[in-house]
Every structure is written in C-alpha cells, then in structure tokens.
Amino acid sequence: MNDLKDRLLDAALPHVAFDGWSEATFRAAIEDAQVTPAQGRAACPRGALDLAFAFHSRGDDRMVAQIRGQDLSEMRFRDRVAHAVRTRIEIASENREAVRRGVTLFALPMHAADGLRALWGTSDAIWDVLGDTSDDVNWYTKRGTLSGVYSATVLYWLGDTSDGYRETWDFLDRRIDNVMQIEKVKGQVRKSPVLSRLMAGPNMILDRIKAPVRGARSDLPGHWRDPS
Incomplete structure (x- = not known):
C-alpha cells in the first residue's frame, strides 16, 4: 500500500503547484499513476489530504536518513538542532510550492488537527534522530517548543527572497537562541533554593507525566504514572 501511495504522491506533485492539494490533483494523480479510482481511495481514503500528509512524512524520513549519515559530534547541541531544522527545510525547498499549498491546506479549521500532527511528527523525528532520551514532561516541552520554532521558520522561509535563504x-538561529535562553532560566530556577521550593509541588505533579510508550495506542498522547 505504501508503494501505491508513493506512486500517487509522485504523480500528484506536478499538479499541486496549479491545483493545490485538491480533489482535482488527486484525480489527476490517479490517472497519471495509472491506477483505478478504487485503488487510489484504498491507498488514500481522504484523497489529497492523505497525499499532503504523506508528502510531509516523506520529508521527515529523508531528513532522518540524512542526519543519520552525518557526524555531528563536533557540534554544540543547539547547533545540531538548528542543523536538523535547516536540513528539513532544505529538503522541503525542492517542492516549495507544494509546501506553501500544504500550509494553506492545514491552516483550514477542518484540517488543523492533521497540520498539528504533521508538525509534531517533524519535531519528534528531529529529537529522536538527535538522540533524545527524555521520558517525562520534558519529552512534551521539547517537542512543543521545537514545533513553534519549526513552524515559525517555515513561514518565514516561504516569504524569504534572500540569496540562499540567508x-x-x-531567523532560525535567533529562534534557537531564544529557546536556549528559556532553558537557561529553567536551570537557574532549579538551582535557586527559594524558587526550587516554590516549584516543588508543581514539579511533583509534572514528574508523573510520562512520554508515550512506542507502539502503544496512537490516539493517546502519553500516560499517567500512578503515584502509589
């Protein structure tokens, strides 16, 4: 089924720049891929929406493969994060108009949940490939923060006409620096005798929040650890 979806996606991309991620694009992809409408719907029940999501996921997969083939050991960690985000956007630049059309599609209220899922998936892929091992509330805060950085950078990039997207x-470096400042403040709070006591109660609750178990139900965002 994935091979069929890949064929449909490849066939759809030339049409996206003109018709967006639309039903017209999906019908054209079915025709160009030389599959039956029934096969097309079996692979993509929601039509072009599923193709748009597959396009985004393909970019994530390519980013992960590229990062895994590189030695980033000499980089500071903040530079590794910036490098991964830049790599993901450089991959997207090969089909910039398809990304623009995707942003428009996922901005629609009825598709906003899919857009957030795609954005979260990118952030999760970046943290995973960089070796993140957090399994508590930090799992969520890292991905939530990076989702904000990535989405803001993509929107900036879509309007950027500078040479080589300089x-x-x-802009990305400034956003990463802002995030690092937040992490610095969090570290100062943990080291402060007064502030650490004030945060003892909230931290005790947050410590019970665990990251999702890989392979568990995909409709649940995480799980709660019984304090007993």
Missing part, C-alpha cells in the same frame, strides 16, 4: 537561517 535571512531564514539567521
């Missing part, structure tokens, strides 16, 4: 990479 202004986008400067």
Whole structure:
C-alpha cells in the first residue's frame, strides 16, 4: 500500500503547484499513476489530504536518513538542532510550492488537527534522530517548543527572497537562541533554593507525566504514572 501511495504522491506533485492539494490533483494523480479510482481511495481514503500528509512524512524520513549519515559530534547541541531544522527545510525547498499549498491546506479549521500532527511528527523525528532520551514532561516541552520554532521558520522561509535563504537561517538561529535562553532560566530556577521550593509541588505533579510508550495506542498522547 505504501508503494501505491508513493506512486500517487509522485504523480500528484506536478499538479499541486496549479491545483493545490485538491480533489482535482488527486484525480489527476490517479490517472497519471495509472491506477483505478478504487485503488487510489484504498491507498488514500481522504484523497489529497492523505497525499499532503504523506508528502510531509516523506520529508521527515529523508531528513532522518540524512542526519543519520552525518557526524555531528563536533557540534554544540543547539547547533545540531538548528542543523536538523535547516536540513528539513532544505529538503522541503525542492517542492516549495507544494509546501506553501500544504500550509494553506492545514491552516483550514477542518484540517488543523492533521497540520498539528504533521508538525509534531517533524519535531519528534528531529529529537529522536538527535538522540533524545527524555521520558517525562520534558519529552512534551521539547517537542512543543521545537514545533513553534519549526513552524515559525517555515513561514518565514516561504516569504524569504534572500540569496540562499540567508535571512531564514539567521531567523532560525535567533529562534534557537531564544529557546536556549528559556532553558537557561529553567536551570537557574532549579538551582535557586527559594524558587526550587516554590516549584516543588508543581514539579511533583509534572514528574508523573510520562512520554508515550512506542507502539502503544496512537490516539493517546502519553500516560499517567500512578503515584502509589
């Protein structure tokens, strides 16, 4: 089924720039891929929406494969994160108009949940490939923060006309620096005798929040650890 979806996606991309991720694009993809409408619907029950999501996921997979083939050991960790985000956007730049059309599609209220799922998937893929081992509330905060950085950078990039997207990479560096400042403040709070006591209660609750178990039900965001 994945091979069929890949064929449909490849056939759809030339049409997306003109018709967006639409029913017209999906019908054209079925025709160009030389499959039956029934086969097309079996692979993509929601039509072009499923193709748009597959396009985004393909970019994530390519980013992960590229990062895994690189030695990032000499980089500071903040630079590894920036590098991964930049790699993901550089991959997207090969089909910039398809990304633009995807942003428009996922901005629609009825598709917002799918857009958030795609964005979260990218952030999760980046943290995973960089070796994140957190299994508590930090699992969520890292991905939530990076989702904000990535989405803001993509929107900036879509309007960037500078040579080699230079202004986008400067924007990305500033956003990463902002995140690092937040982490610095969190570290100072943990080290402060007064503030650490004030946060003892909330932290005790947050410590019971665990990251999702891989392979568990996909409709649940995580699980709660019984304090007993």
